[in-house]
Amino acid sequence: MNDFTFQNPTKVLFGRNQLEHLPEELKNFGTRVLMVYGGGSIKRNGLYDKLMGLMTGAGLTVFELPGVEPNPRHTTVNKGVAICRENDVEVILAVGGGSTIDCAKGIAATTLSSSDNVWDLVEHKVSYTEALPIVTVVTIAATGSEMDTGAVISNMDLNIKSGIGSPICRPKVTFEDPELTFTVPAYQTACGSFDIMSHIFDVAYFSNQPQMDMLERIQEEVLKTVVKYAPVAIAEPDNYEARANLMWASSWALNDFLYCGVRQMTACHAMEHELSAYYDITHGLGLAILTPRWLAYILDENTAPKIRQFGVRVMGIEATDDVMSDARKAIDALADFCFKTLGLESHLSSLGIGEENFEKMAQAACRGGELYSFKNLKKEDIVNIYRMCL
Amino acid sequence: MNDFTFQNPTKVLFGRNQLEHLPEELKNFGTRVLMVYGGGSIKRNGLYDKLMGLMTGAGLTVFELPGVEPNPRHTTVNKGVAICRENDVEVILAVGGGSTIDCAKGIAATTLSSSDNVWDLVEHKVSYTEALPIVTVVTIAATGSEMDTGAVISNMDLNIKSGIGSPICRPKVTFEDPELTFTVPAYQTACGSFDIMSHIFDVAYFSNQPQMDMLERIQEEVLKTVVKYAPVAIAEPDNYEARANLMWASSWALNDFLYCGVRQMTACHAMEHELSAYYDITHGLGLAILTPRWLAYILDENTAPKIRQFGVRVMGIEATDDVMSDARKAIDALADFCFKTLGLESHLSSLGIGEENFEKMAQAACRGGELYSFKNLKKEDIVNIYRMCL
Missing domain, CATH: 3.40.50.1970 (Rossmann fold)
Known part of the structure; x- marks a missing residue:
């Protein structure tokens, strides 16, 4: 700590x-x-x-x-x-x-x-x-x-x-x-909601760093708040309770409290910033497309326990003795949340994005070195993750 | 809200x-x-x-x-x-x-x-x-x-x-x-830990007011932090993880965040302040003696669901269809935590306190009217609760 x-x-x-x-x-x-x-x-x-x-x-x-x-x-x-x-x-x-x-x-x-x-x-x-x-x-x-x-x-x-x-x-x-926020359209509500989740994932939660247990638990509660209320706000745009919970969650997902004592990392944000810089896509959409693929790419015996914990505590999957299988289910549950529940587009190709700039984008995302993260990413890794999003 | x-x-x-x-x-x-x-x-x-x-x-x-x-x-x-x-x-x-x-x-x-x-x-x-x-x-x-x-x-x-x-x-x-805080004795660690819990109970959690769901969940996580780490800190005074979690929990239990949008009430604090004013007892000890009795006294069909929720989400009791029975189990679990796990004295009489001042203390605690709370308390109610603590 x-x-x-x-x-x-x-x-x-x-x-x-x-x-x-x-x-x-x-x-x-x-x-x-x-x-x-x-x-x-x-x-x-x-x-x-x-x-x-x-x-x-x-x-x-x-x-x-x-x-x-x-x-x-x-x-x-x-x-x-x-x-x-x-x-x-x-x-x-x-x-x-x-x-x-x-x-x-x-x-x-x-x-x-x-x-x-x-x-x-x-x-x-x-x-x-x-x-x-x-x-x-x-x-x-x-x-x-x-x-x-x-x-x-x-x-x-x-x-x-x-x-x-x-x-x-x-x-x-x-x-x-x-x-x-009652007038925010469903698509923007979905993108904004995933942006909230991504701040917690990317800056603190998906990490091997020692964290204060209380803060990790609170990160999970804020994530659960979004999982619970984003679909409500999409279905009922003028639901005050849903909009209020999402609004206060968004402020607390990035106001330093949840990250106390954690060295900030930003794997998906770094990769997404290149997508936005080249194709001007909505930030939250880019994050939603990238995050499940990123987790699938970095899944190994070191990262599986935390990904599984996310699945069990936040997405409500049932824990079994097979950590790797549970982690895969957690990633699937997140992808379902993004692309079915929130209704976001799941593939870059559907946005008219091909692989023409992936090399340059990956080079910029890792600044020619390694992108420090849950599992560090080299340029080739980032290109692979971009390709998984096609 | x-x-x-x-x-x-x-x-x-x-x-x-x-x-x-x-x-x-x-x-x-x-x-x-x-x-x-x-x-x-x-x-x-x-x-x-x-x-x-x-x-x-x-x-x-x-x-x-x-x-x-x-x-x-x-x-x-x-x-x-x-x-x-x-x-x-x-x-x-x-x-x-x-x-x-x-x-x-x-x-x-x-x-x-x-x-x-x-x-x-x-x-x-x-x-x-x-x-x-x-x-x-x-x-x-x-x-x-x-x-x-x-x-x-x-x-x-x-x-x-x-x-x-x-x-x-x-x-x-x-x-x-x-x-x-490594040198804080077990007794003071126990009293301080219950003080943290009591701030959350007393000012926000045990209430019929509409609360923001996210904040109620975070209140429960901070309570769980104390339930988990107070016994660790008592058993291992130099356990950094336990001491750090308790310390950060204590600050966040009373720094306004957890109470956003809630009208503050302070039933047990008001009753305890009279105990301290007359007998100079340790604040956290007085709160621990009072709180389970207060909950038992105010338990009815209106208060039972929230007390049961506390039992299920914080104390880990199993939910049944009998809300009132579950709420009683929740109160018992809290009393066990105070008087067995934390090892605190459970009766005022053991501290040499009799009922000689209860009338005056109750009068002061409710300022001659009603003590606004989860269930409002009149002077007679407060005397009854003090008597339950004897």
């Missing part, structure tokens, strides 16, 4: 009647706000008007950066930086999911750096030691970016999905109203 | 090699330190010398308030206030368990108030809106005061155990080194 430091000061206002507090929370940081948001769903569902009404009614001056992409582009971040600098923005309001919040983090850090290009920060050419304060209004349960320090940014010119990470990027205040 | 706000900014440095960072953490707040500690065990086990060496070696000026009692007295808090004011203390270092940390909270808030008597704050005669920063070094897994906002203070002149509570009292930085 390793030593660790834990601190997560994000203030979360959770529930149906919290948004009215948005103006007072923003005013703690200033009156000049940059509102960052995505493709326009918040205009269709009325959230945009509600937030603008609240803010302008409270005398706040609001600038806007609309159109943040899923897998947010560095060029979009840079647009936000220019707006902040030209208008002396004091606080950034991110309204959306992980992409929008990550974009806001890039803007917040770059604006107070010496560069006007977030990619300089990604490439460590420019240091960042302070950031504009960020307030978020979460509209999908998925990435957990709302209580986390990291931001993933895509550079499509270079086919690189990389990022920045620092406590200075952690949102100061986060609003989580489960009702705001 | 109720709306809630969650924020817990305490920085925790957890593990074997963290104490070396104490001087730098203190220096973030100042160089004039009041070290608050208890009855001298830290002098016997070398911790006092280690801490003093670290602090004086780093150029810090250290004042001392030794002798904080279990159930800390308001008079002791007031001594600390005088030291802080006379010496321009900038930061308080609490070394110990809940009593010491609570005493530090009283000192921190009173010093920056307009009074020199913490009891004025307890009685709301004087407001408190700021406090000196508090750093803690935890030496027993029990109260969770190290990440919490509350402080329980005893006034033995009035036989009142009451307290203060505010985010300003929450420790800024907490050191948790499980090895520091």
Whole structure:
């Protein structure tokens, strides 16, 4: 069990009647706000008007950066930086999911750096030691970016999905109203739900590292929460209980608590980032396609006991004396959950993806060496796993 | 499910090699330190010398308030206030368990108030809106005061155990080194372990309120952590895994996360505070004596399902179709855990406590009205429960 430091000061206002507090929370940081948001769903569902009404009614001056992409582009971040600098923005309001919040983090850090290009920060050419304060209004349960320090940014010119990470990027205040996710379509609900699971799998759970027993058990409970409530939210989009459990699960899957004392690994995330960088697919979908194949590929006598434990404790399979067989059943149960219960596409070929870039993607995922993981992966291993996903 | 706000900014440095960072953490707040500690065990086990060496070696000026009692007295808090004011203390270092940390909270808030008597704050005669920063070094897994906002203070002149509570009292930085608890005797380990369980029982778990399913499951995992590791720590005092799990469990049993959205109740804590106020018994022991009797007293068709759930999910009893019988088995299993596994005294009479003050104590516990709880308790109910404990 390793030593660790834990601190997560994000203030979360959770529930149906919290948004009215948005103006007072923003005013703690200033009156000049940059509102960052995505493709326009918040205009269709009325959230945009509600937030603008609240803010302008409270005398706040609001600038806007609309159109943040899923897998947010560095060029979009840079647009936000220019707006902040030209208008002396004091606080950034991110309204959306992980992409929008990550974009806001890039803007917040770059604006107070010496560069006007977030990619300089990604490439460590420019240091960042302070950031504009960020307030978020979460509209999908998925990435957990709302209580986390990291931001993933895509550079499509270079086919690189990389990022920045620092406590200075952690949102100061986060609003989580489960009702705001009632309008999230089934497909996005499914992708977001698997993203939650993948954070736990990838960063802590599927590992040979010594873990604190209590935290491992809590990881399993958060996984079970997703297994239980994702299908409910898909079948009944306005089920408050399901949406609330998924929303709070998403924040706690990536806010440092579940990983205390564990050296973070990110096997499937590293492989998926290449898929997104080359083909711009939805992050949660890429993770769902990769994870069962990854587990099948690394299954051996060392990894089987933990995979079996997952099957027994989370997926409800019956334990037998045959550890390897139980582990296979666990992987099958996970694949069934992804591709039948959640209804996600199971093959890359169905998304129009062939093996043309696998060598380059694998090289990037392991950075020319080994991808540290439950079982370390070389470039050839990663190519093999990509092929299993075809 | 109720709306809630969650924020817990305490920085925790957890593990074997963290104490070396104490001087730098203190220096973030100042160089004039009041070290608050208890009855001298830290002098016997070398911790006092280690801490003093670290602090004086780093150029810090250290004042001392030794002798904080279990159930800390308001008079002791007031001594600390005088030291802080006379010496321009900038930061308080609490070394110990809940009593010491609570005493530090009283000192921190009173010093920056307009009074020199913490009891004025307890009685709301004087407001408190700021406090000196508090750093803690935890030496027993029990109260969770190290990440919490509350402080329980005893006034033995009035036989009142009451307290203060505010985010300003929450420790800024907490050191948790499980090895520091290797020397905690079996009896104190048992009392502290039950205190952890009681926070979950009393504030959230035993309740008819609608809860978030994920949080209820995590409450059960933390309870199971204590049931599993408390006997290990008693049998093997230097078992790091057991001590670490108990220590992290104690912090998370009372740092607001497990209670998100639940209206806090404190039936057994309210009854126990009167026991401590009149007889100065160990808090965790009083809770262990009271809790199984309280559950037996309130057992009816409304409360039985949750009590049974506790038995099945936490204590491992087998579920049958007879809910009431299962609930009784759950209570028996809890009593066995307290009085056999943990080895705690099971009767107040064995502690020399008779029923002479039960009427007054019950009156105080319900403040002359009803004690809001899983099943509300009137004065007569509380007297009956005390009698069951004789």
